[in-house]
Amino acid sequence: MDRSAYLLILPLLAILAFVEIYPLVVSVDLSFTDYSNGGAFVGVANYAALFSQKDFWTAVSTSLLYSDGSVALSTVLGIMFAYLLTRIRKGRSFFEAVLLMPLAAAPIIAGVVWAPSAVWDDVNTFWHFVLGQPFFNVTSYHLYFPIMILSDSWEWAPMMMLVALSVLASVPKQVYEASESFGASKWKTFTSVGIPAIINSPVIHFMVIIRYVDAMRTFEIPFAWSGWLSYTQPGAPTDALGLYLFKLLLIPPSGLIPIPIISAAALVLLAVTLTATFLLFRLMRGLRKI
8 A cells, every 4th residue: 555545544643632632641641740739740649539439439320331231232122123123024214214213313312311300200190090009209310310211222122123133144054044944933043042142242242332431421311311300509419420520510619610630530431431441341251252
């Protein structure tokens, strides 16, 4: 290849350096300085102050729990939707279009649609006035946090469904026919042929990792629920790390915006995301060897 061809990507590299690498370098510098004291170097004091805050660890655990639940549930739902579509002979395009609709919605829409004043208001009305059961307490953590995970999974399950469908379509028909010739049911054929093909597919591994990175930086759905529940202060049970950083910037605890603390927290978010992604990558590689 002509080396001059690499000149074509120089503008892209310049833009990436400006919008990604430069802010990262500045964040690293700020995390080791005292912003209120002329930028004096303070070592790891900002990280020590960050790690001593209970609210920060609440945000870390919320992000990890939210990401684990969302990625796992969206993957399982996507695989099940793919299986159901393979069983449909007539009107498959219609049902596929319906299942893909959530993918076109913005994440904040998913947060609003599944909020107490939307879906759960109608569910509560039916549950109480029709079935005569007590109202659901949507302000309970054990109810609203799974709903947050479900709303995120509802939006991204269609993407996993498309990937699963592509993997299933790549399996030779002779394999399915051989399984069915031995008397295996459709479900048995799917669990013995389809699911192993999906689990061992590098494409599904890549999508799971991408989804995990995206879930770790989530903001919109926790933001919507934080508003519905009137959680205005940093460290609320709805606060993933992205929302926690936003609240620190918007509502600083001491009245002064803690830029070095926010920079340190952002770098910790990056480190946690990279570590979790690496462990997930190792897990997916391990599944391929089974």
